[in-house]
Amino acid sequence: MQPGMVRGTVGGVINYCNRVVPISCCAAKAIMSRRLHARRLDGIDKNIWVEFTQLAADYKPVNLGQGFPDFSPPAFIQEAFCKAVSGDCSMHQYTRAFGHPHLVKNLAKFFGRVMDRDVDPFEDILVTVGAYQALFCTFQALIDEGDEVIVIEPFFDCYQPMVKMAGGTTVYVPLRPKTNDGKALSSADWVLNAEELESKFTPRTKALVFNTPNNPLGKVFQREELKVIADLCVKHDVICISDEVYEWLTYDGNKHVKIASLPGMWERTVTIGSAGKTFSATGWKVGWAMGSGHILKHLKTVHQNSVYHCATAAQEAVAAGFQREYECFGKEDSYFLQLPATLHHKRLRLAKCLQSVGLQPILPQGGYFMIADVSSLKVDLTDPTTAGEPYDYRIVKWLIKEKGLATIPVSAFFSPEHQKDFQNYIRFCFVKEDSTLKAAEDIIQQWSEKK
Ligand code: IK2
Numbered sequence: 001m002q003p004g005m006v007r008g009t010v011g012g013v014i015n016y017c018n019r020v021v022p023i024s025c026c027a028a029k030a031i032m033s034r035r036l037h038a039r040r041l042d043g044i045d046k047n048i049w050v051e052f053t054q055l056a057a058d059y060k061p062v063n064l065g066q067g068f069p070d071f072s073p074p075a076f077i078q079e080a081f082c083k084a085v086s087g088d089c090s091m092h093q094y095t096r097a098f099g100h101p102h103l104v105k106n107l108a109k110f111f112g113r114v115m116d117r118d119v120d121p122f123e124d125i126l127v128t129v130g131a132y133q134a135l136f137c138t139f140q141a142l143i144d145e146g147d148e149v150i151v152i153e154p155f156f157d158c159y160q161p162m163v164k165m166a167g168g169t170t171v172y173v174p175l176r177p178k179t180n181d182g183k184a185l186s187s188a189d190w191v192l193n194a195e196e197l198e199s200k201f202t203p204r205t206k207a208l209v210f211n212t213p214n215n216p217l218g219k220v221f222q223r224e225e226l227k228v229i230a231d232l233c234v235k236h237d238v239i240c241i242s243d244e245v246y247e248w249l250t251y252d253g254n255k256h257v258k259i260a261s262l263p264g265m266w267e268r269t270v271t272i273g274s275a276g277k278t279f280s281a282t283g284w285k286v287g288w289a290m291g292s293g294h295i296l297k298h299l300k301t302v303h304q305n306s307v308y309h310c311a312t313a314a315q316e317a318v319a320a321g322f323q324r325e326y327e328c329f330g331k332e333d334s335y336f337l338q339l340p341a342t343l344h345h346k347r348l349r350l351a352k353c354l355q356s357v358g359l360q361p362i363l364p365q366g367g368y369f370m371i372a373d374v375s376s377l378k379v380d381l382t383d384p385t386t387a388g389e390p391y392d393y394r395i396v397k398w399l400i401k402e403k404g405l406a407t408i409p410v411s412a413f414f415s416p417e418h419q420k421d422f423q424n425y426i427r428f429c430f431v432k433e434d435s436t437l438k439a440a441e442d443i444i445q446q447w448s449e450k451k
Contacts, residue, residue: 040164040165040167041165043164044160044161044164044165047157048157048408048409048412049066052065052066052396052400052406052408053065053066055397055400055401055406056400056406059400059401059404059406060404061399061400061403061404061405061406062404062405062406062436062439062440062443063406063429063432063436064405064406064407064428064429064430064432064436064437064440065406065407065408065429066408066429067215067277067282067368067369067429067431068276068282068283068429068431069280069282069431069432070431070432070433070436071280071432071433072280073279073280073281074279074280074335074338076320076321076324076335077279077281077317077318077320077321080316080317080320080321081284081313081314081316081317083317083320084312084313084314084316084317084320085313090312091312091313091316092312092313093312094309094312095309095312095315096309097300097303097304097308097309098122098125098126098127098300098303098304098309099121099125099126099127099288099309099310099315100127100310100312100315100316100319101121102315102316102319103127103286103315103316103318103319103322104121104122104125104127105121105319106319106322106323106326107119107121107125107127107273107288107290107319107322108120108121108124108125109121109322109326110322110325110326111290113326113329114258114261115258115260115261115266116261117261117266119290120293123293123296123297124290124291124292124293124296125288125289125290125296126288126289126290126296126299126300126303127286127287127288127309127310127315128286128287128288128289128303128307128310129285129286129287129307129310130274130276130282130285130286130287131243131245131272131273131274131276131277131287131288132158132285132287133285133287133303133307134270134272134273134287134288134289134299135158135159135162135241135243135272136162136302137289137299137300137302137303137306138241138270138272138289138299139159139162139163139165139166139168139241140162140165140166140302141298141299141301141302142166142206142207142239142270142295142298142299143163143166143167143168143206143207144166144167144168144206145167145168146167146168146169146204147166147167147168147169147204147205147206147207148168148169148170148171148202148204148205148206149163149168149169149170149171149205149206149207149208149209150170150171150172150173150197150200150201150205150207150208150209150238151163151170151171151172151173151208151209151210151415152172152173152174152175152192152197152208152209152210152211152229153172153173153174153175153413153414153415153418154174154175154214154215154216154217154410154413154414154422155172155209155210155211155413155414156211156215156243156413157412157413159209160415168206170415171200171202171205172200172415172417172418173192173196173197173200174414174418175190175191175192175214175217175219176190176191176192176193177189177190178190178191185360185361185362185363186362186363186365187214187217187218187219187220187362187363187364187365187366188219188220188254188365189362190217190219190362191225192225192228192229194228194232197228197229197232198232201232201236201238205236205238206238206239207238207239207240207241208229208232208233208238208239208240208241209240209241209242209243210229210241210242210243211242211243211244211245212226212242212243212244212256212259212366213246213247213249213250213256213364213365213366213367214366214367215245215246215367215369215413216367216369216371216408216410216413216427217362217364217369217371218362218363218364218365218366218367218369218370218371219364219365219366220250220254220255220256220365220366221257221259222257223257223262226257226259226262227262229259230259230262230263230264230265233265233268234264234265234268238268239268239269239270239295240259240260240265240268240269240270241269241270241272242258242259242260242269242270242271242272243272244256244258244271244272244273245272245273245274245276245277245278245287246277246366246367246368247273247278248278248336248339248340249277249339249340249343249366249367249368250340250365250366251340251343251344251347251364251365251366252344252365254365254366256366258271259271260290260291266291266292267292267294268292268295269291270289270290270291270295270296270299271289271290271291272287272288272289273287273288273289273290274286274287275287275288275314275318275321278321278336279318279321279335280339280431284311284314284317284318285310285311285314286310286311286314286315286318321335343368343430343431346430346431346432346434346437347363347364347368347370347430349430349434349437350370350428350430350437350440351363351370353437353440353441353444353445354370354372354428354444356445357377357444357445357447357448358376358448359372359373359374359376359377360372360373361428368429368430368431369427369428369429369430370427370428370430371410371425371426371427371428372425372426372428373424373425374395374424374425374426375424377447377448378447379394379395379398379399380398380402381394381395381398383397383398383401386398390409390411390419390420390423391423391424392409392410392411392422392423392424392425392426393409393411393412395409395426396408396409396426399426399447403443403446403447404443405440405443405444405447407426407427407428407429408426408427408429409423409425409426409427410422410425410426410427411423411425413427428440
C-alpha cells in the first residue's frame with residue numbers, strides 16, 4: 001500500500017483525494033507476472049478531458065474550459081424529457097438497438113430536408129452515446145490493421161487514439177495560416193493546401209477525418225474547400241468522416257455545408273452529429289452517425305456488440321426537439337437560429353476582452369471556442385509538478401490553480417510534429433452565461449495588470 005492510502009473499500013483503496021483506486025491499479029505487478037493491458041492501449045492512457053475536468057472539479061475555477069454550456073437547454077426539450085420519463089412505461093425500457101424509432105424517423109426527416117435527399121431512418125442512421133461513440137464505431141468498423149487515416153489538424157483529440165485502437169495509423173495534414181506575418185486573425189485565414197493534402201494519400205489510405213466547424217479553431221470549411229477534399233476522396237477511393245457536431249453554430253454569414261451533400265459523397269461519407277451540442281444538453285450524450293446504409297451497417301455491428309443501445313427517454317426527447325425544429329425551420333423561434341445569435345455576442349465580447357489586454361484572438365467563424373496566443377502575459381511557471389509538460393499545459397494549470405480560470409491547452413489538438421508551434425495558445429469556451437464571461441474578464445484584466 002502506498003503512503004497516504006487507507007484500506008476501506010471492497011476491491012479498492014482510498015487515496016488522498018477520497019477517490020477509490022482499484023487494487024488492480026496499485027498492486028497489479030504483485031498479482032500478475034504477465035503483461036496486463038492490451039498493446040493497443042500503449043501511449044493513449046492520458047486524456048485531456050479527464051485531466052482538466054478533474055482539475056476544474058478540484059479547484060472550482062471560473063470555467064471556460066471544456067465545451068459545455070453553463071445554462072439550461074431550451075424549455076421545449078426539457079419538457080420533452082420530463083414528458084418522456086413521466087409517461088409511457090416503455091420509455092424506461094430498451095428500445096431499438098440502432099436508434100429509437102421516433103428519433104431516427106425525425107433525424108431522417110430533418111436531415112433529408114437539409115440535404116435534399118432521401119435518408120432512410122432505419123438504414124442510414126445509427127444513434128450513439130454522443131458523437132464520441134459514433135466516432136468510435138466508425139473507426140472500429142472501417143479501419144483495419146495497417147490502414148492510414150488522414151487527419152486534418154487541428155483536430156478533436158480522440159481521433160488519434162481511436163484510429164490507433166482500431167489498428168490504423170494517423171497521417172496529419174495541417175490547416176496553415178495564409179500569411180506568415182502574424183495577421184491570421186480569423187479562422188477563415190487558416191487554409192488547407194490542396195497539393196499538400198494530395199501528397200498524404202497513399203494506397204494504404206482508407207479514410208480522411210475532419211471537423212467543421214472546427215474545434216478548437218472555429219474554421220467553417222467553405223464549399224470550394226470541401227470540394228477539394230471530396231474530389232480527392234473520390235479520386236483515391238477513400239471514406240470521408242465528417243465531424244459536424246457544431247453544425248448550427250456559424251457566424252457572420254458563414255454557412256455550414258455538409259460534405260455528404262456534394263456529388264458522389266453520400267456513398268462514401270459518415271457524418272457525425274451530437275444532440276448534446278445541438279440542444280445544449282451535453283450530459284444527455286445522444287449522438288448519431290449518418291450515411292449510406294452500406295457503410296452504416298458495419299458501424300451497427302460494432303454498436304450491437306458493445307453499447308447495444310442508448311437511453312430511451314433521452315432519445316425520445318431529442319426526437320421531439322427535432323420534430324419541433326422541423327416545424328419552425330428557418331423561422332425566428334428556431335433554436336438552431338437563436339443559439340448562434342446569442343453566441344455571436346458572447347464571441348465578440350470575449351474577443352474584445354482579450355484584445356483589451358493586448359492579445360490577438362483568432363476570431364472563429366463557427367463553434368463555441370476561441371484560441372489566443374497568451375505568451376505576452378506574465379506566468380509564473382515554477383510549479384515543479386508540471387515541469388516537463390508542454391508550455392500551454394503549464395500555463396493552463398497555473399491559471400486554474402493561481403488565477404481561478406479554466407481554459408484548455410491548444411497543443412492537445414495537434415500532432416506531435418506541430419504541437420510545438422501552438423504551445424503559446426490556449427482555448428477559451430464562450431458558451432457561457434454573461435456572468436461567467438464577466439468573471440473571466442475580471443481575471444484576465446487583473447492577470448494583464450500584473451505584468
Ligand atoms: N467531436 C467534436 C469536434 C467535439 O468537440 C466533441 C465534444 N467536445 O467537447 C469537449 C471540448 O472540446 O471541450 C465531440 C465530437 C463529442 O461530442 P459528444 O459530447 O456528443 O460525445
